[in-house]
Amino acid sequence: MQLIYQLGIPMSNAVGMLLRQIVLQKGIPFEMKLPRTAPLTYGSLTKEQFDKEIEKGMSDVKAGRVYSADAIEAEMKRDFGI
Structure with missing residues (x-):
């Protein structure tokens, strides 16, 4: 979240950008995985x-x-x- 603030992007815009990328790429635009260790x-x-x-x-x-x-x-x- 710090990067979003540093870029001056309102949270609502960042969420909108993420949702557009999900539609365009037909999936989550980044890798998601659980940490190796707790x-x-x-x-x-x-x-x-x-x-x-x-x-x-x-x-x-x-x-x-x-x-x-x-x-x-x-x-x-x-x-x-x-």
Whole structure:
């Protein structure tokens, strides 16, 4: 959706364009498939896997690969008008 906003295309126009392409191509104009793996959930992890994921997160924090809540809020306002 971010691309639609960046292009300045109203959502209603984007939907209309998609529907026209479905008619012209007699089908969905792009490949649709399920993801190969499901997103990680706490209940699906073993203790070792959970500990590894936590360690990855802690490494990001230690390396400064973090975003403040203010930065995230500003980005959402800029990109989505939220």
